[in-house]
Amino acid sequence: MDEHKETNGERALKETIRRIRPMDDEAARLARSHSDSLTKPPGSLGKLEDAAAKLAGITGELWPDLSKRAVIVMAGDHGVCEEGVSAFPQAVTPQMVHNFLNGGAAVNVLARQAGAEVVCVDIGVASELSHERLISRKAVWGTRNMAKEPAMTREEAVSAVLTGIEVAQEQLQRGVRVFATGEMGIGNTTASAAIVSVLAGLPVRETAGRGTGIDDKALSHKINVVERAIALNKPDPEDPIDVLAKVGGAEIAGLAGVILGAASNRCPVVIDGYISSAAALIAMRLCEHAREYMLASHLSQERGHALLLQKLGLSPLLQLDMRLGEGTGAVLAFHLLDASIRLMQEMATFDSAGVSKS
Structure with missing residues (x-):
């Protein structure tokens, strides 16, 4: 966009773009860590685990409320x-x-x-x-x-x-x-x-x-x-x-x-x-x-x-x-997405269920 030709609309668009920040990598990492503590082999829920981690990274919450x-x-x-x-x-x-x-x-x-x-x-x-x-x-x-x-x-x-x-x-x-x-x-x-x-x-x-x-x-x-x-x-x-x-x-x-x-x-x-x-x-x-x-x-x-x-x-x-x-x-x-969040919230961890990891 050429600055000297930039319209009010393009300036407003740039302002929205400026507000978009990178995903919260720490929240995503915590979600992955929690997922790995659940009673299953690591990564065995595939894209559901990926979705849960991504939703955490997007929202900054381990299990966000997406009901609305x-x-x-x-x-x-x-x-x-x-x-x-x-x-x-x-x-x-x-x-x-x-x-x-x-x-x-x-x-x-x-x-x-x-x-x-x-x-x-x-x-x-x-x-x-x-x-x-x-x-x-x-x-x-x-x-x-x-x-x-x-x-x-x-x-x-x-x-x-x-x-x-x-x-x-x-x-x-x-x-x-x-x-x-x-x-x-x-x-x-x-x-x-x-x-x-x-x-x-x-x-x-x-x-x-x-x-x-x-x-x-x-x-x-x-x-x-x-x-x-x-x-x-x-x-x-x-x-x-x-x-x-x-x-x-x-x-x-x-x-x-x-x-x-x-x-x-x-x-x-x-x-x-x-x-x-x-x-x-x-x-x-x-x-x-x-x-x-x-x-x-x-x-x-x-x-x-x-x-x-x-x-x-x-x-x-x-x-x-x-x-x-x-x-x-x-x-x-x-x-x-609902399934991915419910799994995070409701599955037992190895520790809470008394299940051995190995």
């Missing part, structure tokens, strides 16, 4: 849908937003099971939406077609990131202590593929997948569209805001903001699938320490997700062959 939880579902439309990159029409985005708000989507069902609230945010839907439970914070009325021009202006992209930060702050004030990321936006796997290709330096054929279920011919066309968009807009891989503006989406920017807002308050964020992970990559490139506050929920079937998680340095808790989005995988992972 929310999945933030950001919704936005994509102008690139004009290019025929999705199996579904753009009209599905607002229809699904109403489905979320009425409690009928998959994420609503799984959130109820996990004791999580679904918080739905209109950050960029290309139509007017109104509902008592909708958080209406439009940064754009749908992005522009990135195959013909930049998807957003830099100011719009920054505004969308700041909106995500604000939503996280509002939920924190309501007592939320752990977040899941979710999204809705027809065409958003196309934007995610472009973001990942630019920031991770990967060819589009490795980052663009079938999304909502397109066939081989449509996939080849989608790859071509993403390649054209990158060639036309020339997003700067050293500037994540530039990448967001030129080939991204408002909901992806908003989720990056949610991650940054949670991290700046030492709260864990459970990352969902491919689109959420693209947002996580943006957040990490804006602030390296933000990665320490992320937990990967699952490995999506979407092409490129495994490579993206490697770039993020995250190992998924689940592999269920899911590719729905919405935050479904992230909400399922809440159960595993």
Whole structure:
């Protein structure tokens, strides 16, 4: 960001980033030590032990109370849908937003099971939406077609990131202590593929997948569209805001903001699938320490997700062959976080159980 061109929005974003501190390594070490004292071989609970240590490091508490939880579902439309990159029409985005708000989507069902609230945010839907439970914070009325021009202006992209930060702050004030990321936006796997290709330096054929279920011919066309968009807009891989503006989406920017807002308050964020992970990559490139506050929920079937998680340095808790989005995988992972903390709290130690270590 050039200082002489820096806007008030970018200054506010930098202020949030400055508040993000490294994880508490001592708390994580104490959690590991406690885990090793429990009646089991060291490390035998695998990723559950890893999660418990990471949650301790994030929060600074040996077994944090994560009972107040929310999945933030950001919704936005994509102008690139004009290019025929999705199996579904753009009209599905607002229809699904109403489905979320009425409690009928998959994420609503799984959130109820996990004791999580679904918080739905209109950050960029290309139509007017109104509902008592909708958080209406439009940064754009749908992005522009990135195959013909930049998807957003830099100011719009920054505004969308700041909106995500604000939503996280509002939920924190309501007592939320752990977040899941979710999204809705027809065409958003196309934007995610472009973001990942630019920031991770990967060819589009490795980052663009079938999304909502397109066939081989449509996939080849989608790859071509993403390649054209990158060639036309020339997003700067050293500037994540530039990448967001030129080939991204408002909901992806908003989720990056949610991650940054949670991290700046030492709260864990459970990352969902491919689109959420693209947002996580943006957040990490804006602030390296933000990665320490992320937990990967699952490995999506979407092409490129495994490579993206490697770039993020995250190992998924689940592999269920899911590719729905919405935050479904992230909400399922809440159960595993609960299990990791309960094991820490309730298992007997070798000493308390009178069990010999050798």
